Amino acid sequence: MAEMMKGxxxxxxxxxxxxxxxxxxxxxxxxxxxxxxxxWRMAEVGGSFVQAESELAGINMVIGASACGVRALTASxxxxxxxxxxxxxxxxxxxxxxxxxxxxxxxNGLGTLFTAQCDYNRETRGGxxxxxxxxxxxxxxxxxxxDLMLPAYxxxxxxxxxxxxxxxxxxxxxxxPVTLPDFVETKRTPWALxxxxxxxxxxxxxxxxxxxxxxxxxxxAAIKENEQRWFDEGVEDADYVxxxxxxxxxxxxxAIRELRAEGEKVGLIRPITAWPFPEKAFAKINPACKxxxxxxxxxxxxLVDDAALYIKKTHKDRNIPAYALTYVYNTPPIRSIKxxxxxxxxxxxxxxx
Amino acid sequence: MAATRERKVPALVDKxxxxxPGCGHGIVSRLIMEALEELDQLxxxxxxxxxxxxxxxxxxxxxxxxxxxxxxxxxxxxxxKRVSPDTLVVSYQxxxxxxxxxxxxxxxxAYRNENITVIVINNTNFGMTGGQMSLTTMEGQKxxxxxxxxxxxxxxxxxxxxxxxxxxxxxxxxxxRGTVTNPANINKLKGYIKNALQAQLNHEGYSIVExxxxxxxxxxxxxxxxxxxxxxxxxxxxxxxxxxxxxEEQK
Numbered sequence: 001m002a003e004m005m006k007g008x009x010x011x012x013x014x015x016x017x018x019x020x021x022x023x024x025x026x027x028x029x030x031x032x033x034x035x036x037x038x039x040w041r042m043a044e045v046g047g048s049f050v051q052a053e054s055e056l057a058g059i060n061m062v063i064g065a066s067a068c069g070v071r072a073l074t075a076s077x078x079x080x081x082x083x084x085x086x087x088x089x090x091x092x093x094x095x096x097x098x099x100x101x102x103x104x105x106x107x108n109g110l111g112t113l114f115t116a117q118c119d120y121n122r123e124t125r126g127g128x129x130x131x132x133x134x135x136x137x138x139x140x141x142x143x144x145x146x147d148l149m150l151p152a153y154x155x156x157x158x159x160x161x162x163x164x165x166x167x168x169x170x171x172x173x174x175x176x177p178v179t180l181p182d183f184v185e186t187k188r189t190p191w192a193l194x195x196x197x198x199x200x201x202x203x204x205x206x207x208x209x210x211x212x213x214x215x216x217x218x219x220x221a222a223i224k225e226n227e228q229r230w231f232d233e234g235v236e237d238a239d240y241v242x243x244x245x246x247x248x249x250x251x252x253x254x255a256i257r258e259l260r261a262e263g264e265k266v267g268l269i270r271p272i273t274a275w276p277f278p279e280k281a282f283a284k285i286n287p288a289c290k291x292x293x294x295x296x297x298x299x300x301x302x303l304v305d306d307a308a309l310y311i312k313k314t315h316k317d318r319n320i321p322a323y324a325l326t327y328v329y330n331t332p333p334i335r336s337i338k339x340x341x342x343x344x345x346x347x348x349x350x351x352x353x
Numbered sequence: 354m355a356a357t358r359e360r361k362v363p364a365l366v367d368k369x370x371x372x373x374p375g376c377g378h379g380i381v382s383r384l385i386m387e388a389l390e391e392l393d394q395l396x397x398x399x400x401x402x403x404x405x406x407x408x409x410x411x412x413x414x415x416x417x418x419x420x421x422x423x424x425x426x427x428x429x430x431x432x433x434k435r436v437s438p439d440t441l442v443v444s445y446q447x448x449x450x451x452x453x454x455x456x457x458x459x460x461x462x463a464y465r466n467e468n469i470t471v472i473v474i475n476n477t478n479f480g481m482t483g484g485q486m487s488l489t490t491m492e493g494q495k496x497x498x499x500x501x502x503x504x505x506x507x508x509x510x511x512x513x514x515x516x517x518x519x520x521x522x523x524x525x526x527x528x529x530r531g532t533v534t535n536p537a538n539i540n541k542l543k544g545y546i547k548n549a550l551q552a553q554l555n556h557e558g559y560s561i562v563e564x565x566x567x568x569x570x571x572x573x574x575x576x577x578x579x580x581x582x583x584x585x586x587x588x589x590x591x592x593x594x595x596x597x598x599x600x601e602e603q604k
Contacts, residue, residue: 050431050465052461056457063425064432065436068440087422094419194440195398196397196417197417199417203418
């Protein structure tokens, strides 16, 4: 039965039920309730919790726990996730699974506490040094966030990759009805360090980057082929297709349904995986579509780059314009999205691409 | 008369390691492996390994090991130990890794009294990158980033971390400093390492052994002169001995 839960607490409980047995992190608004909850909850299920001295230490503790084969978690936001990037790169390099939750808040540098989507580029491009990607899941409700925690761990172990749960401040702070999943039983990963050297890990001095590059390309190609997730509605006959994820994706769904009722031929693609980007959804878009429109909680437009790239790839013979509606921070109201749609339709907004 | 002992390679070492002639790392890594063998822990050991010359340890070992981000071995060791409380976790780091870039992780692991063992090879400089100044560089010591000699008035004074652990962290189980300058000191150091490992095995808490180790290449000295430098210059500032013995109450 569904009960009202605060997002961060429901997410933390879902992580435990998905088998997470180690958490290390550092407090930051708007994600702190995840660690507060796990500070007592981990002990109840035989797991471990460390309030780390920094985000750097937190992600490196996750590296240690993951290397020993335990489902490990850290959560943070904005600048905290920046500090974790070296560790995330290391996890990907070592082929160690982990789930990193970011409840995105707005701003550069220290930033603000407003809910936002300003870190899309960092999460989807591999934010640290090197040549890697993380799988990025971007739920639009507390329930969807909860339901994606187990798939997040399963994906991270299947591909030995980091999965970033790209939330928003809103998703952590709001209360919604939630049905929690059952507990899963987990065992240590086959590549766990046990002290017995029963898994012969290849040392850094024996590694062959050219050979690994082939494997890496194959892995990322498999992820792109098999793991795209999205929600779409009304794209086959749409004149304009909105692209929006997370809570703005929900607001946009409300907007397109009202617009449809008013006779406008509009559709929505709501990515659930921001990487791999749901290219397959774009293939469904009406060949006569007049434009794609992203709805984003940031200043400069980040999602629009991918929307433009994939509409170009899937509709090669046509130069379909890509527009960005950027609302900086906070979830845009349906009425704003509708009003801005009409401005685009009337030619008052210049396309980005 | 001591019986002639057969020279054998410790079971956990499978290849030669690439340390410079006259370096102390090889002696220390051998002592660790011998101690593990004598404590019957060859199948119960994970090494989180630092960045720098200490990285070379990983090249020669046949056991569980993970190279950590520079300075973060204290945090990685924490994560490993929390999920594997009965497995020995021994971080192997240099002074630059453990103290310069890693002081937050090193300090906080000791502060939380993680049940891990930390081995720090203190050669008073960043060996791997060409002998730059580190937190343990002696006052007046010339390095590639202190070409006129370390000026402590603007760079701070050489850090004595095991003493900080012994003095400030009541829960810590064991803190010592040894060196490799002669057989007597090497034997003493092996005893320190065994004490540290035994403390961890008994879940007594945090243990650290720092080792004064020669770096002839970067010091610009012959191996023999480098050993003499440790005796004459370093030991007077960095005393060898046990600063916190096992089972000892905090002073």
